[in-house]
Structures are given as structure tokens and as C-alpha cells.
Amino acid sequence: MALLKVEDLSLSFGGLRAVSGFNLEIKPGELVGLIGPNGAGKTTVFNILTGFYQPQEGRVFFDGTEITGLGCHRINRLGIGRTFQNIRLFNELTVLENVKIAYQYAGGYSWRHTIFRTGSYRRYEQEIAEWALSRLEILDLAGKAEEIAKNLPYGEQRRLEIARALAGRPKLLLLDEPAAGMNPQETMELLELIQWLRQEFSLTILLIEHDMSLVMKLCERILVLDYGMTIAEGSPEEIRNNPRVIEAYLGEEVS
């Protein structure tokens, strides 16, 4: 059974048809790439999947239940984690606090514990701190746990975003241009990291990326969007040679 199933998704902003008739099915454990020229509607698809936008048509199913129209925080709690194209960290907080916040609902305690600082409060706080630290260790950020998030170098901010998304224990991870602004060296490290994360946490990943070398090496299946419509779908090899994709990226051949 598919982990994520999207049926005929459409959304217009005024006269602009951002996404039209988008279909997608992801099986557990798959790593799917979503590519397309600027303004093709990739991030809009992400925002619909995570509940930031409500689609005008179509339905979204996750893990057997329909999530169309649910609020973002509820979709997150069902197991969809995401990162943002333009990094959205909690800038003034420490690296550790950033990750702790994402842990919120995996192990919450009640108001009684909060106000009276019961033993459970301490136990939960310790659990949260340890869990958050372990996520940071995975992404090699543990040494920077006490630093303010905005003071981290760019590449580490990207990694922190992934750590934060992982802290919510997602089944499906949506990465929005994780390699944007990284140098080739960092991109290669990211590639290894994503592959390793996927193995380690048996994650299903949907990825938006402009760096073709990364997408081609990483993804088993690629979807190409243009003007809100899927124009091609297939293995990296098929996509590379698909005339419609080449046309979308490079324009029509002059005859």
C-alpha cells in the first residue's frame, strides 16, 4: 500500500494555476525527486501536502487516512516532517532548543506536571533533552548544542533543519531544496547523509532539488513539474533523455 497517495490535486492563486491535476503515489521506503523549472509549483505541492494550503480540488491520503484539509500541526503529528526552502529556524534559540521544540508531542506532559514541577516533569524534560541531543549527534551538531541557531554557518543551519524535522519522528520527510547554497563538497556530504538517514530510520523521502547531479544520484524515481502539471515521471535515466523535460528546462529546439 502506498504511504502517500495524491489524487488530482489542483490549486489556483487568482488566475494562476499553480498546481493542476497533480498525481503522486509513494511507497514506503522510496526516495522520490520532484524537479522542475522555477515557478513550476513544486513548493506549492509541498505546502499542500503539509497543510499550509488547502487544495481546491483533489485529495491527499497518508498512511491510509485522508489528510486533505487537516491543519498543518495535525499533519505533522501524523508523521510528515519537512524542511523549508528558505531556512526557517527558531533563530534566537539555541540549537538544542530548536530540536526540543519539534519533540513536543512525541512525549508531552500535562499541565499539572508543568505547574507543580512534579517528578514526571523532570523525567520528561530529561527524556526530551536526551532525545534532542541524540538527533543532534546524528547530524554531527551535538558540539554546537548551546549555540544560537542564527550564528551557525549556512550548511549547518540546513543540517539543523533536518535534525529538527527528524525530532518529530516522521515517516515521510519532505526536503525542500536541501542543497541550495551548498558547495559541491557539502552537497556530496548531504547526499551521503540523506542516504544514511533513509536506511537508519527507514524513512520515505520526497525531495525538491535544483542540483541535478544530486537528484540523479539520489532518487530512484523522479517527477518533473512544469506549469503545475506533471510532464514526465520515471527513473533518472528516463528523465535525462525525455524530450519534454529538456524542452521545459532549455526551451524548444530551433528548427
Added chain:
Amino acid sequence: METETTTGLEKPEAVEKWRTHLLPAGLAILVLLNLLIFMEHFGFDIVSRYYKGILILAFINIILAVSLNLINGITGLFSIGHAGFMAVGAYVSALLTLNMGRWELVSSQVQAVLQFPLVLLAGGLAAALAGLVIGIPTLRLRGEYLAIATLGFGEIIRVVALNLNITRGARGIPSIPNYTNFWWAQLFAVLTVVIIWNIVHSNHGRAMVAIREDEIAAEAMGINTTYYKVLSFTIGAFFAGVAGGLLAHHLTFISPKGFDVLKSIEILLMVVLGGLGSITGSVIAAIVLTALPEVLRFLQAYRMVIYAGTLVVLMIFRPQGFFGRAEVNLAFFKSLFRSRVEEEMKSRSEERGGNGGSA
């Protein structure tokens, strides 16, 4: 240089040291005050009525500032309607006290002690209800839009109090029993600070801080932002209501005039001066701003000019407030009650110190 920076702003060492001594010094002064005032029961009137009045006002202002800080500083909702919630609490509790008959079973003194906290609680709950009703529609607004909406709410409350029969309009409510004393004010101030401190340093508080930092990211991390915004507003309103009740039973007279926009601004001032997001900063700012006009009394007519001037100078030289977002250094407190969690965290981070942090 990899030194630890908690606020992102460089702090001179002297300030850091000063903050370390602040908490033990503050506690010592509080204990001393308690002793001095307790001596009354043995016939030594050491602290005069005037000074006790200032202390009570300081405690009330602490409640107001800390509760507004939960809304403005921690959750990042810019509210300037705090006097409105105060008014709700003040009127509800005052009217309850005045209309509550004599209880048959106990003496009138015992009745006063028993009913006062109940009445304050009722005032707080009424204010919290007002916060809930106002919060649900207005909290979808952001920044200055929310500020204007809350400003409008404060005015509505004032105008309602001005026109209802039960509140006696502009004549106000006179001869409210003077139940508020040093002990009650202190008790409720300490309770407020402890409860709000505990909320802020829990996962609920983290959710509120996340909203302040980035609402969209908070939502994407599974935080129900609407719930926490309304909740923060309601809790803040509750404590403002309690403070209003204390004030009503301290001044023994309330009228709509005492709960106008200026009052809201005064509370906001304490929060900004103490540092948005710093609870201990709010406490200190509340004390300073309560004491300052009294200290400056010898200047007579120039008093308010100097008061306002001090604020301008402070904002120019320290725009982030006394503490920014940091708190009073708790090293002293922690050495008393060092928790296992922190010890473990510390030993862990020391272990890691050498190999971690590869860039």
C-alpha cells in the same frame, strides 16, 4: 574564539557578575522585609504605612508585568490591552466582596481571610474569560494589527464600566474593604512568578517561544499555534485580573479612569524595560518603575520629566531592556537545588567538547 554567548550580544563581565549576585541579594531583601513587617505582631511598627503601600503596589505591578510578558515577550503577541483585563478582575472582585453577605458560621475576620482569595480567583477567571472571548477572533492578527485590536478592547472595557449601572459609571465603586495587605500581595506575586516561570520552562512554554520565533515553522513542527496563542493570552489575562482584584482591595476605590490606555502602556513599559521575554527582568523593572516616581518625589514638579527622561535614556543605551531575553543568573539557586538532568547534560557536553563541532 568560541566563547558561549547566550543572547548573541556581548555582555561585559561586570554585568555578568552583577547578575549573579542579584538573586541572592533580592531574596535576602525579601526575607528581611518579611521579618521587619512580621515584627508588627509584636508591637514594633518598623515599616510605615507609606512604604508598605509602595511594596504592595510593587507586588501588584510584578504580577501585571510578568503576566504581560508571557503574552508579549514569550509568545510574541503584541498586546496593549492589559488594563482592560485588570479592570474586569477589579470590578468583578470588588462587586463580589461588596455583595457577599455575612457568613453565619465564622467571625467576620475569618470570613475576610477565606473569601478574599476566592474573590480574587473569581476576578481572575472573569478576566481569563474575557481574554478567551477577545483572543479567539483577534489572535489571527499579527504585530501592530493585534496591538490596535487589543487597544480597542481595553477601551471597550473602560467605556462599558463607564456606562453600566452596576459599576456606577464615572463615580466608581467606593469603600471596598481594604483586604489587600503585604502578605496577600506577596503571596500572589510569588505564585504568579513561579507559575509563569514553570510554564515558560516547560514544553508548553517552548511552544509559545516557537510561535514568537517563527509561527510557520512552529506549525510545521506540530505545534497547535492557535491553541497556544489563545492559551497564553488567557493565562496572561487571568493574572491581570487577579492583580486588578488586589489593586481594588488596596486602593478601596476603583473607577474607569484607573484602567485607561495609560495604565496599559505603563505595564508595557515595565515589560520592555525589563527585557521582552525575561521574567526576572520584568520583576526588576516592575520594582524599579514603582519605586522611581517615589524616589524622585523630592524633585517635585520635575518628577515626571525626570522619570520620562530616564526611560528615554535607558531605551537609547539599552534597547533590549535590562536583561534582553536572559534571566537573572540562577547559579546560586541551582547550587541549592541542582537537578540530575542538568548535571548529566553538563557531563555529556564536557565529554563531547573535544570531538564535537566540526565545521
